[in-house]
Amino acid sequence: EVQLVESGGGLVQPGGSLRLSCAASGFTFSSYEMNWVRQAPGKGLEWVSYISSSGSTIYYADSVKGRFTISRDNAKNSLYLQMNSLRAEDTAVYYCARVGSYYRIDYWGQGTLVTVSS
């Protein structure tokens, strides 16, 4: 069974930093591309970042480019999102999500809440 478990969320002040982690199990993590997707309270889904299976290709949404860094450790079956210079508008539940064949996002974690507030 595919499992994705996020951690690292919490309350942080504007301008602060936070590192999210996602522990993957139930599939060969090193063979899959991964995404981070977020959802602000009461709002829709927003794609945040993508990383290829090897980590050699990375993409970011314009809204986080230059502030967020995605990475992975295939030996540890883990995905990360380093978030710097956080803003109030970054407040959201952050989901770790697997990218399946033909770029479909096929499995999601339960999410971790990030709150940016003073």
Add this chain to the structure above:
Amino acid sequence: QSALTQPASVSGSPGQSITISCTGTSSDVGSYNLVSWYQQHPGKAPKLMIYEGSKRPSGVSNRFSGSKSGNTASLTISGLQAEDEADYYCCSYAGSHWVFGGGTKLTVL
């Protein structure tokens, strides 16, 4: 990276059929036959219901179907059931990024 356009809400009675539209552009929905649909119940993670426009993952009811014409994709749910009440999101791969619709709240009357 503009969001796809979905109606904010739709409703239907049990047993009826409803259709949710998802309008994009020639850069996303129109260029790729890679539209997915997700169901999200309150407080839960999204669940994949349709991928590549019209394909259903194993375990998803055949009451759910998808289609695409030009820059618009559609999700149809037939034989509405109470448990179908949820938010539904479309999503298109757009070459180096993904774009989601704003979401549609389905109410089963």
